[in-house]
Structures are given as structure tokens and as C-alpha cells.
Amino acid sequence: MLDNLSLLAQAPVLNIQLLLDGLFIGATFALAAYGLALVWGVMNVKNLCQGDMVILGGFITVTLAHNGIHPIFGLPVAIVALFVYGWIVYRLIICRVIERDLFTSLLATFGLAIVMAQSMNLIFGPEVTTADSGFETRTLFDGLVTVAEIKVVSLLLAATLATIVIVFMKRSRMGQAIRATAQDARAARVMGIDTDRVYQFTYALNAAICGAAGCLISMIWTIQPFFGITHSIRAFVIVTAAGFGNLFGVILAGFGLGFAEQYSGFVLGAQFQQATVVGLLVIVLVVRQIQQARHRRAVI
Amino acid sequence: MSKSVKAGLLYACILILGIGAPLLFPDYTFQLALLWIMILFALTWDIAGGQMGYNSLGNILFFGAGMYICALTQVGLYYDIGAYTAASGAIKVDYTPQQYFTGLILGIALAAVGCVVLAAIFGRIVFGLRGPYFAIGTLGVALASAELIGTWGYVGAGGGISLPVYPGDPDARAMLFYGLCALAATGTFLFLRWLYGTSFGLALNAIRDDEEKAEAMGIHTTRYKTVAWAISGFFLGIVGAVFGNMTGFIEPLEVAFPTTTFGIFMVLMVLLGGKGTLWGPVIGAVLFHIVKEVTWTYLLGWQWITLGALIIVNVIFFQQGIVGWMREKWPERFGLVVDRRATISSQEES
Numbered sequence: 001m002l003d004n005l006s007l008l009a010q011a012p013v014l015n016i017q018l019l020l021d022g023l024f025i026g027a028t029f030a031l032a033a034y035g036l037a038l039v040w041g042v043m044n045v046k047n048l049c050q051g052d053m054v055i056l057g058g059f060i061t062v063t064l065a066h067n068g069i070h071p072i073f074g075l076p077v078a079i080v081a082l083f084v085y086g087w088i089v090y091r092l093i094i095c096r097v098i099e100r101d102l103f104t105s106l107l108a109t110f111g112l113a114i115v116m117a118q119s120m121n122l123i124f125g126p127e128v129t130t131a132d133s134g135f136e137t138r139t140l141f142d143g144l145v146t147v148a149e150i151k152v153v154s155l156l157l158a159a160t161l162a163t164i165v166i167v168f169m170k171r172s173r174m175g176q177a178i179r180a181t182a183q184d185a186r187a188a189r190v191m192g193i194d195t196d197r198v199y200q201f202t203y204a205l206n207a208a209i210c211g212a213a214g215c216l217i218s219m220i221w222t223i224q225p226f227f228g229i230t231h232s233i234r235a236f237v238i239v240t241a242a243g244f245g246n247l248f249g250v251i252l253a254g255f256g257l258g259f260a261e262q263y264s265g266f267v268l269g270a271q272f273q274q275a276t277v278v279g280l281l282v283i284v285l286v287v288r289q290i291q292q293a294r295h296r297r298a299v300i
Numbered sequence: 301m302s303k304s305v306k307a308g309l310l311y312a313c314i315l316i317l318g319i320g321a322p323l324l325f326p327d328y329t330f331q332l333a334l335l336w337i338m339i340l341f342a343l344t345w346d347i348a349g350g351q352m353g354y355n356s357l358g359n360i361l362f363f364g365a366g367m368y369i370c371a372l373t374q375v376g377l378y379y380d381i382g383a384y385t386a387a388s389g390a391i392k393v394d395y396t397p398q399q400y401f402t403g404l405i406l407g408i409a410l411a412a413v414g415c416v417v418l419a420a421i422f423g424r425i426v427f428g429l430r431g432p433y434f435a436i437g438t439l440g441v442a443l444a445s446a447e448l449i450g451t452w453g454y455v456g457a458g459g460g461i462s463l464p465v466y467p468g469d470p471d472a473r474a475m476l477f478y479g480l481c482a483l484a485a486t487g488t489f490l491f492l493r494w495l496y497g498t499s500f501g502l503a504l505n506a507i508r509d510d511e512e513k514a515e516a517m518g519i520h521t522t523r524y525k526t527v528a529w530a531i532s533g534f535f536l537g538i539v540g541a542v543f544g545n546m547t548g549f550i551e552p553l554e555v556a557f558p559t560t561t562f563g564i565f566m567v568l569m570v571l572l573g574g575k576g577t578l579w580g581p582v583i584g585a586v587l588f589h590i591v592k593e594v595t596w597t598y599l600l601g602w603q604w605i606t607l608g609a610l611i612i613v614n615v616i617f618f619q620q621g622i623v624g625w626m627r628e629k630w631p632e633r634f635g636l637v638v639d640r641r642a643t644i645s646s647q648e649e650s
Contacts, residue, residue, distance in 0.1 A: 093616065282444055
């Protein structure tokens with residue numbers, strides 16, 4: 001561990017590699033986390049199958065890539081397919097738990113996460129796969145830093161998608177309705193907004209965002225049916241750290257998590273990457289709790 | 301017949317079934333022992349989840365911790381742990397019965413105490429969290445501990461530890477561990493039956509109903525919550541230690557901290573039976589174990605999907621559980637009806 005640290009000190013250029021990789025992967029984390037922040041903030045549903053939706057999007061892309069369709073063209077397919085999927089899931093399950101207590105939605109989506117992960121295991125097999133984009137890998141700094149072109153493309157795509165979603169939320173009628181419902185669902189109903197439709201659209205939109213994130217992840221990283229839970233936890237870490245009204249915070253926390261994972265993977269060893277995610281979750285929750293306790297004391 | 305006579309008859313029936321079942325069906329001793337473990341899981345989860353309203357997803361932490369504490373004690377009494385785990389099974393331990401039982405008893409005791417300490421420590425971390433944050437936080441703690449044990453070379457990392465071999469014949473071994481499981485589960489049940497009748501039980505229910513008001517009434521909520529969790533930890537630690545010895549080999553992800561299997565089964569069994577009741581977890585555990593064994597046998601490959609679907613349906617349509625449903629249906633005859641159901645389901649278990 002200390003060897004790796006001193007290696008970083010001796011060759012600062014390796015930091016650039018880690019930061020770049022953290023940036024590329026963090027962008028996809030931020031995308032999935034934004035979806036979670038949306039359903040959490042608007043519908044108060046803790047969607048524990050978030051990560052499995054990401055993986056499903058990835059598998060759609062990989063399957064298309066095996067059939068000769070370039071992964072980038074898999075992106076719109078994954079988005080549309082997951083949008084429809086989210087719509088169906090809402091009608092079947094989510095609309096029944098939305099008015100119930102908090103643990104219900106958590107447990108129902110956890111059950112769904114198990115069903116999804118196992119179904120994907122049966123359909124796509126348990127192998128770790130990736131969608132090959134066929135792009136080149138560039139080297140910088142005399143070969144010390146490698147950058148795959150697809151990672152840059154994926155970062156740009158993630159930024160484009162995020163911009164589209166933000167503009168949609170700010171400008172469109174549906175975006176306004178979603179924000180109004182998030183602020184006060186009852187008032188929104190009084191104003192003539194069909195909140196059930198808003199919830200349905202929000203959940204489907206979240207699924208679509210997850211599908212997009214999964215497509216990008218399958219291009220720049222690896223996917224496997226049981227990786228979903230880690231992606232869910234990542235999204236929870238990011239949203240809990242940032243708070244859900246805070247879009248800028250979500251993006252920042254997403255990149256932060258990307259960096260943290262890259263660094264811990266390099267310094268402590270790759271087997272610690274999972275432990276880092278869950279460890280960070282516990283730390284973030286503890287910090288939040290201390291803040292809340294202070295807040296409670298201040299209120300009293 | 302008066303109520304107390306009926307209750308006495310019921311307990312006598314269960315006692316006879318408990319002792320008779322492994323003698324009648326010696327091939328299923330492991331399965332039956334697992335059934336007792338499931339009952340204990342459900343009962344301990346219900347302390348915090350049902351009676352106190354704190355839905356934990358990470359109680360499996362104590363199961364694994366107890367298992368590891370016990371294993372390390374058993375090995376560490378007579379060998380060097382680091383060398384033993386590094387050899388990964390190459391060192392064959394040969395214990396005399398006296399050595400073995402000293403290690404086992406000491407290991408179980410330390411596991412129970414260690415888990416109480418762990419509950420006190422982690423209670424400080426997680427009990428400030430409310431609602432869903434608590435569930436996610438406990439899930440995080442359980443997953444993190446599995447990952448950390450999996451990377452800790454001294455305790456065997458992902459490769460696990462094999463436990464000392466029982467000095468005696470396999471049938472006696474099976475009966476011994478069956479007896480320990482049955483004893484632990486029965487002990488938990490009787491303890492909880494007493495506990496829920498005390499003012500401590502009332503305080504837990506008060507926390508569930510309204511934590512702020514309970515605090516305002518002078519209940520020291522954090523202390524009560526931590527003690528309740530420590531009670532779960534105590535019994536889970538014991539059963540974890542026993543289960544580790546029963547399987548003979550432990551490793552972090554599948555045996556010690558199976559968050560997505562046993563960890564979820566706990567919640568599901570309680571929801572199925574009815575949370576916040578004494579008999580609900582027992583009924584839920586028995587029914588669930590039967591359903592699980594049937595699906596694992598006849599729907600292999602699909603068993604997990606069935607399980608996930610069961611969770612969804614249970615949570616959405618039948619959250620009050622069997623006992624909760626009966627309480628709604630026949631509130632005036634409640635105690636009597638529960639007893640009858642429990643007898644039926646414990647007859648099914650044989």
C-alpha cells in the first residue's frame with residue numbers, strides 16, 4: 001500500500017491517469033445518480049433496482065453490439081427500451097407503493113432488483129462482458145497515460161444527455177409539472193396536474209437515464225448481471241452526499257466517487273474497490289447523521 | 301379447557317415435535333436444524349424491525365461476526381491463526397474431545413459477547429439514522445464487513461477458514477448441532493415472550509409508534525434501541541457460531557455474511573408471518589422454509605426469481621402478514637386463533 005503511494009509521489013503523471021479515469025467513470029455514476037435523485041425527490045421512492053436498470057441498459061447495448069450494431073447506436077435503443085420498461089414497472093409495482101411508508105418502496109424495489117439480476121443471469125449468462133466500440137486508444141506522456149477514445153466520446157455523450165434532461169426539466173410543460181409535483185403534490189393536483197401521470201413519466205424517465213448510463217458503462221467498463229447492487233449503492237452514496245434538490249452537487253459527488261474509487265483501487269488494490277463504495281456509503285450516512293443531530297439541537 | 305392449559309399443550313406438542321423430528325427423520329437433521337435457525341433469524345429481526353419499527357437490512361452482520369469470532373477462538377486456542385489460515389487447510393487440526401468442547405463452548409460464549417459489543421459500537425453509528433436511511437445504512441455496514449473480511453489475510457480472506465473436525469461419529473455431531481440450534485431458537489422465543497411483556501417491550505413499541513413523543517415521555521430512546529439491537533446480536537452471534545461449526549467451513553461472502561440470502565430471508569419471513577407479533581415470525585419462518593425448499597427443489601434456476609416475486613407480492617398486497625391479517629379478521633379471538641395456526645404449521649414442519 002505504501003509502495004503504491006510512493007509510486008504516485010514519484011510519478012505524478014500517474015495521478016493524471018487516475019483522475020482521467022475517475023472523470024470518465026464518474027460521469028456515468030452522476031447520470032445514474034441524477035435519475036435516482038429525480039424519483040427520490042419527486043416520488044419519494046428509494047429505487048433499489050437503479051443499478052439493475054443500469055446493467056439492463058448495458059446488456060441491451062452488448063447484445064446489439066454482438067449483432068453488428070455499433071454500441072453508440074445502441075444508446076437510443078437502450079433509452080427507449082428502458083423508458084418502456086420503466087413505464088411498465090410503474091404500472092405494475094411502483095404505483096402501488098408510492099403512497100405507502102418508506103420501507104415498502106425500498107423492499108419492493110429490492111425484490112424487483114433480485115428478479116432483474118437473476119433474470120439477466122438466466123438470459124445473458126454470468127460472464128463479465130463489455131461492448132467493443134472498435135475505437136483506438138491514445139497514449140499521452142510517453143505512454144504513461146492511456147486514454148481510450150471511446151471514453152472521451154462517452155463523456156461527451158453523458159454531458160449531452162445531462163444537458164438535454166436539464167433543459168427538458170426547465171423548459172417543457174412536463175418538466176414544469178414534475179417540478180411542481182416535487183414541491184407540493186397536493187397543490188399540483190389542485191392546479192390540475194395529473195400527478196399519477198407525472199409520477200409515471202418520472203419513473204420511466206429515470207429508467208431511461210439508467211439505460212443510457214448502462215450503455216455508456218458497457219462501452220467503457222465491464223458489466224455482469226450481479227454488478228447491479230454496487231451501482232445502486234453508488235447512486236445512493238452520491239444522492240445522500242449531495243442531497244436531491246442539488247443537481248450541481250450530484251454531478252460533483254459523481255465525479256468525486258469516480259476519483260475515490262480509482263485512487264483506492266490503485267493504492268489499496270482492486271479488491272478494495274467494492275469495499276470503498278460501501279465504506280463511503282457508511283461514512284456519508286454518519287456525516288449526514290451528525291449534521292442532522294446538530295440541526296435538531298439548533299431547532300430545539 | 302382454559303387458555304393456559306391449551307398453551308401448555310401447544311408447547312408440549314412443539315417440544316415433542318422438536319425432539320422427535322430428527323429421531324424420526326435422521327436424513328433431514330441438517331434441514332431441521334436450518335429451520336430452527338430460520339425461526340431464530342425471524343425472531344431476532346422482529347425485535348428491531350417489528351416491535352421497534354427500525355427495519356434493518358444488515359442484521360446478518362452479527363451472524364457472520366459470531367461465526368468468525370467462534371472459529372478464531374476455536375483455532376486460536378491451540379494453534380497460531382495466521383499460520384493456520386495461510387496454509388489454507390494444509391494444517392490438519394486434531395483435537396481431543398476435551399480440547400474441542402472447550403473451544404466450542406468458549407467460542408460460542410465469546411461470539412455472543414462480541415456481538416453485543418459490536419451492536420453497541422454500530423448502534424452508535426446507525427441509530428441516529430431514521431427510516432430508509434437506517435435500512436440503507438445497516439445494509440452498507442453488513443456489505444462493508446463482508447468486503448473487509450474478504451480482504452483480511454489474517455483470517456483467511458476470501459479463502460475462508462475450515463473449522464476443527466468434530467471428534468466423534470457424524471450422527472452424534474449432527475444431533476449435537478441440531479440440539480444447539482433448537483436450544484438457541486427456543487431460548488430466544490422464551491426470552492422474547494418474557495421481554496415483550498415487560499416495560500422494556502412497551503418502550504420498544506412506543507418508539508415504533510412515535511419516537512419523538514416517546515422521547516418526550518422520558519424514554520431514553522437511543523439506549524433502548526441499542527439494547528434491543530444488542531439482544532438481536534447476542535442470539536444471532538450464538539447461532540452464527542453454531543452454524544459455522546455445523547457447515548465445517550466458513551468464508552465471508554456466501555457463508556458468513558450472505559446479505560442477499562439469509563439477510564433478506566429474515567425480513568421476508570417476518571413480513572410473511574406478521575411483524576410486531578410474537579408468533580408471526582415463527583409461522584413465517586416455518587412457511588417460508590417449506591416454500592423455499594420446494595422452490596429450490598422443483599424450480600431450480602428460477603428459485604431466485606420466485607423469491608424476488610414473493611417479496612414484491614408480499615410487500616405490496618400482504619404487508620400485515622398472516623398473524624396481522626388474522627388479528628384484523630378476528631380481533632376478539634386473537635390469541636386463540638394464533639395458537640391454532642401455530643400448531644398446524646409446526647405439524648407441517650415434521
